[in-house]
Amino acid sequence: MYDLTAAKALALWAALHLVLLLLLSGRVVRLRRRHRVAIGDAGVPELTAAQRAFGNAAEYIGPTLGGLAALVLVNAPALLIHGVGALFFAGRVLHGYGMSQTVQPGRGRVLGMMLTYTALIALVASLVVYLI
Incomplete structure (x- = not known):
């Protein structure tokens, strides 16, 4: 069985990342309304950036939460999950x-991408260590 504390750590980081996605998505919606854009970005640079910020977050968050879940399954300590999260x-x-x-x-x-890559490298290394 897995450590309940580690599972709660995963749940915390999953919830916080979902809130971040909601905030980034809300920014896109606000800009779409302000600029009256239904689809795409209509060439509005601010909207393009907001869409990419949301898209980039969505592209990275799902797989990373999956990796954190894998750490729970291999009985990694909650402190490690909190650190990477x-x-x-x-x-x-x-x-x-x-x-x-x-x-x-x-x-x-x-700096955000540097921290993201550092967390991903730590996640991969941790998964490999716990598999050995």
Whole structure:
């Protein structure tokens, strides 16, 4: 069986990442309404950036949560799941913020991707260690 504390850690990070997706999606919806755009970005740079910030988050969050779930299944400690989850979440928040800046690439965007990749590397390494 798996560690209930680790499962709760996973649930926390899943919930926080879903909230982030909702916030990023809400920004897209607000910009679509403001610029009266039903589909696509109509060439509005701010909307294009908001869509990519949401899309990028959606592309990374699902697989990473799957990896964190795999850590739960191999009985990794909750502290490891919290560490990777927090690092990844910080990266996604910074990236989303950086994507909203007018000067690109924004510092938040670059730092966010660095933290995201660091979390992903830590996740992969942890999975390999727990499989050995």
